[in-house]
Amino acid sequence: MSVAPLRALPLERLRERSSSKWRTYPEDVLPLFVAETDFPLAPAISRELASLVERGDTGYTPPDPGLARAYAAFAERRFGWTVDPARVRSTCDVMMGIVEVLRASIAPGDRVVVTPPVYPPFYDCIPEAGGVVERVPLRDTGDGWALDLDAIAAALASGARAVLLCNPHNPTGTAHSRAALARLAEIADRHGAVVLSDEIHAPLVHPGATFTPFLAASDLAARVGFAFVSASKAFNLAGLKCALMVTASDERTAVVAGLPAEVEWRTGLFGARAAVAAFALESDVWLDGLRAALDENRHLLAGLLADHLPLARYRVPDAGFLAWVDLSAYGWGDNPATKIRREAKVAFHLGPYFGVEGAGHVRINFGCSPEVLREAIERTATLTG
Structure with missing residues (x-):
């Protein structure tokens, strides 16, 4: 039996949160870096x-x-x-x-x-x-x-x-x-x-x-x-x-x-x-709804990258809500997340933090709404023009 995907909270509600994801950068920056998700808590919790x-x-x-x-x-x-x-x-x-x-x-x-x-x-x-x-x-x-x-x-x-x-x-x-x-x-x-x-x-x-x-x-x-x-x-x-x-x-x-x-x-x-x-x-029903939402987002990200950042290299992950994306073909340096945050106002995690293998990479948190994920990739794509 299929499970309805969980819906993420709207941005205006999320910006009321006081956690690291929502307080590290100014409000004009979309935060897709630290491993926090944007969904309501499970009702039992x-x-x-x-x-x-x-x-x-x-x-x-x-x-x-x-x-x-x-x-x-x-x-x-x-x-x-x-x-x-x-x-x-x-x-x-x-x-x-x-x-x-x-x-x-x-x-x-x-x-x-x-x-x-x-x-x-x-x-x-x-x-x-x-x-x-x-x-x-x-x-x-x-x-x-x-x-x-x-x-x-x-x-x-x-x-x-x-x-x-x-x-x-x-x-x-x-x-x-x-x-x-x-x-x-x-x-x-x-x-x-x-x-x-x-x-x-x-x-x-x-x-x-x-x-x-x-x-x-x-x-x-x-x-x-x-x-x-x-x-x-x-x-x-x-x-x-x-x-x-x-x-x-x-x-x-x-x-x-x-x-x-x-x-x-x-x-x-x-x-x-x-x-x-x-x-x-x-809480199993809630967890299954979350997994359904993340499953949709991991594939949505693949399509967004193909459409807007076609030189990016991304393998759809087996698990979780984190995507490892190679942007080195765009020539944005060893740490492209810095340029993306400053110029496109999107915060991805810094690839080199994960080791020297992370040069040219970013980690993208897709534990968010499809709309936020789409906007993040579209903003990033403006740097290629």
Whole structure:
């Protein structure tokens, strides 16, 4: 049964928001940079947050706010993945969880593999945890992106001790295949390394693609891996501060259980309760409507680029609401987002922030209305005249 696409809020309502997306640049700039979306909250989340405020329920997060059970039910429903609630622990956000688990899993100075172009905070969280970034870029297969498993194997063979995986990948939107993830697990196990999988975009995999949780890719993946999940991207809850660390083996569970109590105390009460509402069966209809809207927009963007910026190179992503677009053919420099923001009044994310592979690229957030997306591309196209 088809689901009606969710409708984004009008611009005049969105400009009343006080978040980073709407306060970083002046009102004459269309913001399509940071990963916030423009849709109304899921009704169950709105009700839960309003109820908390009405009661003055703004204290510390309790030991068991229901997160683990709610996520386990969500993972089973949405991904066919059986998660043991006893192996789930919360924290403030995905990157904080990665830092703390990485700190507990490597020695100072150990190298950690990342797969650029990749989410910019990856480059910062590894040094924060005492590690050193080892870059192993994605392979361009001609029609998509893939992990360079041979190069990752070489990095681990030469002493790297961990892989920080983005699954689905940001900014390319690649949903890594089960076979690739299983082979990555074999490589990590062979070299005594661990894999930390950021799966924050997992609920937003589009038709024609499949999300495979890293821990479910194989028995070895369950043995070597940690997963980090959150409702924050799919349900636009980044400001509420709640993420989950998930494990599937006794050894990895012991690592997470051994983290300082303060790691879990940093979970926000509003974030925890909002996440429980997001993961509830009631919110599935809203999530399906969001996915339908994003599915339309990812294809709309392809058509807009073909019509207005025909030299742009864009692969329709498997997941999420972020598009990785190569504008280097227009000669706008290594960081075209700067020119576009200054001259066309459209803010895209800065390609070089994702690694040297991002030269000439921008990341476009299409989690907006079709009208805003169309205007953004049409404004950008005026720079070609």
